[in-house]
Amino acid sequence: MKGILSATFTVKNVLLLVILVITACKSAPPPSDELVIASYGGAWQEVQKETMFRPFASANSVNVRDLPYDGQYAKIKEMVNANHVEWDVVDVEGNMVVLGARDGMLEPIDYSVVNKSDLIPGSTNKFGVGIVAWSWVLAYRRGALSQDQLVNPWRTFFDVNAVHGARGLRNDPRRVLEIALIADGVPTSSLYPLDVDRAFRVLTRFRDAMRKANFPIVWWDEYSKPPQLLRDSEVVLTPGANGRIADAQKDGAQIDFTWNQGIVDLDWWVIPRGSHKKDLAMRFIAFASSPDPQAAAVKRIPYGPVNQKALSNLPEDVASKLPTYPGNLQKESLFNTEWWADNADRILARWNEWRASTQK
Amino acid sequence: MRFVRNILETVFLITAALFVVVPTVRLVLGPLSGWSVSPRASAWALLFSPGTVAILWRNLLLAVVVTAVACIVGTLLAAGLARIRPQQLLWIVPLILAPLLADQLARNYGWYFLLRRDGIINWVAARLAIPGNPFQMLYRLDTVALAIFQGLFPLAVLPVFLFLSQKEARLKTVGMIFGAGWLTIARSVMLPLLVPSILLAVCFIFTASFGYFITPRMLGGDAGLTIAGLIDQRINLILDWSGATALAGVLVIACLPFFLLFLYTFAKLEPVSGFSGVPIISGTRAGWLLRLVILGTIFLLVVSPLLPVAFASFTKSSSLSFPPDGASARWYWKVLTDSDWLRSWCISIAVASISASVTSLLSLGSLAFASRGRFAATVSLMVGALPLMLPPIALAVGLYRTMVGIGLSNEWARLVAGHVLRGLPFPVLSLLLAWKSIDPAMLKAASIYGSDRIWSYWKSLGPHFAPALIIGFLLSWLTSFADLEYALFLSGPNTITLPIRMWGALSYSAEPSVAACAILTTIIGTVLLFMLVRIVASNSRLFTSQ
Numbered sequence: 001m002k003g004i005l006s007a008t009f010t011v012k013n014v015l016l017l018v019i020l021v022i023t024a025c026k027s028a029p030p031p032s033d034e035l036v037i038a039s040y041g042g043a044w045q046e047v048q049k050e051t052m053f054r055p056f057a058s059a060n061s062v063n064v065r066d067l068p069y070d071g072q073y074a075k076i077k078e079m080v081n082a083n084h085v086e087w088d089v090v091d092v093e094g095n096m097v098v099l100g101a102r103d104g105m106l107e108p109i110d111y112s113v114v115n116k117s118d119l120i121p122g123s124t125n126k127f128g129v130g131i132v133a134w135s136w137v138l139a140y141r142r143g144a145l146s147q148d149q150l151v152n153p154w155r156t157f158f159d160v161n162a163v164h165g166a167r168g169l170r171n172d173p174r175r176v177l178e179i180a181l182i183a184d185g186v187p188t189s190s191l192y193p194l195d196v197d198r199a200f201r202v203l204t205r206f207r208d209a210m211r212k213a214n215f216p217i218v219w220w221d222e223y224s225k226p227p228q229l230l231r232d233s234e235v236v237l238t239p240g241a242n243g244r245i246a247d248a249q250k251d252g253a254q255i256d257f258t259w260n261q262g263i264v265d266l267d268w269w270v271i272p273r274g275s276h277k278k279d280l281a282m283r284f285i286a287f288a289s290s291p292d293p294q295a296a297a298v299k300r301i302p303y304g305p306v307n308q309k310a311l312s313n314l315p316e317d318v319a320s321k322l323p324t325y326p327g328n329l330q331k332e333s334l335f336n337t338e339w340w341a342d343n344a345d346r347i348l349a350r351w352n353e354w355r356a357s358t359q360k
Numbered sequence: 361m362r363f364v365r366n367i368l369e370t371v372f373l374i375t376a377a378l379f380v381v382v383p384t385v386r387l388v389l390g391p392l393s394g395w396s397v398s399p400r401a402s403a404w405a406l407l408f409s410p411g412t413v414a415i416l417w418r419n420l421l422l423a424v425v426v427t428a429v430a431c432i433v434g435t436l437l438a439a440g441l442a443r444i445r446p447q448q449l450l451w452i453v454p455l456i457l458a459p460l461l462a463d464q465l466a467r468n469y470g471w472y473f474l475l476r477r478d479g480i481i482n483w484v485a486a487r488l489a490i491p492g493n494p495f496q497m498l499y500r501l502d503t504v505a506l507a508i509f510q511g512l513f514p515l516a517v518l519p520v521f522l523f524l525s526q527k528e529a530r531l532k533t534v535g536m537i538f539g540a541g542w543l544t545i546a547r548s549v550m551l552p553l554l555v556p557s558i559l560l561a562v563c564f565i566f567t568a569s570f571g572y573f574i575t576p577r578m579l580g581g582d583a584g585l586t587i588a589g590l591i592d593q594r595i596n597l598i599l600d601w602s603g604a605t606a607l608a609g610v611l612v613i614a615c616l617p618f619f620l621l622f623l624y625t626f627a628k629l630e631p632v633s634g635f636s637g638v639p640i641i642s643g644t645r646a647g648w649l650l651r652l653v654i655l656g657t658i659f660l661l662v663v664s665p666l667l668p669v670a671f672a673s674f675t676k677s678s679s680l681s682f683p684p685d686g687a688s689a690r691w692y693w694k695v696l697t698d699s700d701w702l703r704s705w706c707i708s709i710a711v712a713s714i715s716a717s718v719t720s721l722l723s724l725g726s727l728a729f730a731s732r733g734r735f736a737a738t739v740s741l742m743v744g745a746l747p748l749m750l751p752p753i754a755l756a757v758g759l760y761r762t763m764v765g766i767g768l769s770n771e772w773a774r775l776v777a778g779h780v781l782r783g784l785p786f787p788v789l790s791l792l793l794a795w796k797s798i799d800p801a802m803l804k805a806a807s808i809y810g811s812d813r814i815w816s817y818w819k820s821l822g823p824h825f826a827p828a829l830i831i832g833f834l835l836s837w838l839t840s841f842a843d844l845e846y847a848l849f850l851s852g853p854n855t856i857t858l859p860i861r862m863w864g865a866l867s868y869s870a871e872p873s874v875a876a877c878a879i880l881t882t883i884i885g886t887v888l889l890f891m892l893v894r895i896v897a898s899n900s901r902l903f904t905s906q
């Protein structure tokens with residue numbers, strides 16, 4: 001042992017190490033022949049990889065490297081501020097497009113490269129292009145709800161006596177306030193601006209009733225949770241993302257969901273400001289929102305294509321399972337990202353207070 | 361030798377200044393410019409809002425409960441371990457470190473499988489017709505505290521164990537000479553002497569558990585609301601950096617008393633006189649019943665959340681569930697053959713090895729520097745302990761800014777620096793702890809060699825520091841290998857580590873590949889640990905029995 005240690009710490013070795021570290025740390029410019037795309041990981045990224053990244057790479061003979069990230073906007077912000085942008089295209093939630101644009105973190109989209117004409121209204125922003133639409137829907141254990149109860153699903157959800165058992169809810173006020181208001185009778189057309197006081201009254205009533213009935217409210221964060229909680233009988237009802245519920249169904253889980261009163265939202269492509277491969281990134285976005293990759297992707301995972309041609313090219317039995325299918329879309333309402341970007345700070349304070357106000 | 365010492369010291373000081381002090385200062389005072397959606401003034405409003413205050417209390421309560429559990433269970437187990445035969449310890453030490461190897465998220469799933477309403481424990485309870493079943497075990501303070509403790513298990517046991525193993529034998533002999541029973545010895549001799557090392561464990565556990573948010577969020581329900589969770593919310597939901605920084609300040613302030621207590625306790629640690637330096641672990645053997653209880657408890661703690669994950673990893677279906685659907689090895693196949701996963705394995709192992717080597721080297725520098733005097737020792741200690749006190753995301757951002765600021769923006773350098781920062785406390789503290797336990801007489805004897813203070817005594821004191829260095833190296837290797845928070849922020853397109861890969865697979869759809877990967881890392885890691893401990897033991901007389 002002594003021998004090993006003294007051999008390791010000879011002057012020469014230490015100097016060598018120092019030199020090695022210094023050379024290794026010399027900042028290298030990012031490789032120029034590679035498009036780097038950050039997305040949310042898991043099955044969705046694999047679908048993106050096969051239907052969008054790889055076909056784009058081989059059609060343009062460039063390398064595409066993709067990596068999972070956790071929606072960390074802080075990282076994008078720091079990269080842009082330091083003028084050291086490593087990601088060329090990022091898959092983000094809607095609020096990132098709004099807030100990122102306000103903060104000057106994003107490159108404007110060049111709509112002479114991206115063909116706007118086929119994209120559904122609302123999916124083209126000055127700083128972002130929609131990828132696919134998904135819907136926040138009520139999911140339930142198969143057989144737990146009758147057809148009548150599915151007509152007004154959120155009312156059923158918040159009515160403790162209608163269905164007995166635990167409920168799941170996301171630990172995030174976005175969309176939870178919306179469904180509380182819908183359950184209380186606010187028409188979906190006049191949802192925004194949200195009546196926040198009223199929503200919290202509904203939520204408090206619901207929480208008290210649940211406690212009285214001795215049903216737990218299970219708070220979850222990741223969208224992978226709702227199907228799991230339902231499958232494990234941890235909850236009987238919970239909101240969830242339609243795609244994940246459908247995946248679990250395919251896997252044989254005895255769970256179901258309804259399009260009624262769903263809340264539709266989009267995922268977006270954005271380009272961080274200062275990307276070295278802005279033009280290539282723009283071409284990628286144009287490719288990813290063209291009909292073929294869109295159709296290929298939503299065949300694999302049931303999200304709604306933003307390209308209308310992709311939707312009309314799909315067979316009826318595939319199209320009817322997507323949130324942007326006209327028959328489904330008419331039952332749903334749209335999530336208002338702008339309103340939330342303006343009000344999230346205020347509502348979060350109240351939400352946290354409300355969450356922490358349970359008696360122990 | 362003196363030259364080497366100077367180099368090590370300089371490298372340590374430069375690194376400490378650059379990668380620990382500067383990021384921290386920048387973080388606290390830092391340019392909060394242009395980052396916030398809300399103006400600075402609202403950061404104060406945020407801090408004193410009723411929601412934040414209520415959540416702060418809950419967070420404190422949770423940390424206190426975790427610390428209490430860790431202290432009691434950890435001390436008992438450490439006391440038990442100190443009485444187990446050295447040969448058996450060779451098997452147990454890797455087992456203690458094993459929980460660090462399994463991915464935190466995968467472990468959380470394990471707890472979920474065990475504790476949920478239709479879960480394993482309730483299934484057993486129903487079979488045994490235990491009245492009151494099914495029990496509601498999830499979303500409660502006590503169970504989430506247990507789960508957090510399980511992840512911090514090594515931190516709770518090791519400081520006490522290291523200290524105890526040196527004192528136990530001698531003190532017990534002294535006690536026996538006076539004819540005292542074991543209870544009296546425990547109460548009036550061992551406990552007062554153990555207080556400092558228990559306090560150290562308290563500081564570690566409290567500060568570490570206070571910054572946890574993923575486990576509390578997943579298993580804690582209303583009891584799992586944390587300040588770190590609020591920071592996550594500010595950063596990711598409304599991109600409010602100034603609010604997040606203010607909340608990080610709350611974390612730092614709450615941990616400050618423990619930081620000071622830690623410095624104070626450390627300064628007060630009494631060297632053990634008459635300590636021979638070589639036989640770290642010695643002493644009497646425990647009875648078979650005691651051994652069984654100790655081993656059983658450790659086994660339960662370590663393995664219980666991993667067993668259901670191990671079963672679930674053989675599922676056929678594409679989402680993690682227990683009991684698994686059918687049996688197949690498809691997820692193992694994926695984890696071991698998919699090119700993305702393979703690359704991540706290599707990156708994780710490389711980064712962990714490089715950063716653990718660097719931290720060990722730096723910790724030698726810190727030891728050399730500490731030996732210069734009281735003030736220098738305090739500086740070493742503070743630098744070593746600082747990364748434990750700050751929320752990882754905040755420190756990662758500070759580090760990122762500093763490194764990009766000085767032009768070291770290479771992604772490998774960033775990631776290694778982050779992991780050095782994260783892992784530095786372990787070798788530094790364990791070396792300083794070992795230094796503290798040196799007998800002054802030993803120092804005097806060593807000074808006969810003719811040079812100053814500790815560093816040049818390596819020849820005589822080497823065997824004394826070697827175990828501490830090895831434990832420090834192992835702990836920092838393991839933290840680097842398992843790190844998610846720093847890696848998410850500091851890695852680049854070519855440095856996607858295994859935990860990031862697992863995180864990606866789990867958060868989107870609970871893919872069983874994560875379970876397979878967690879089981880593989882645990883098994884491979886435990887085997888490597890066994891081998892390493894054996895090699896060390898045979899080389900350094902670490903575990904010599906009397």
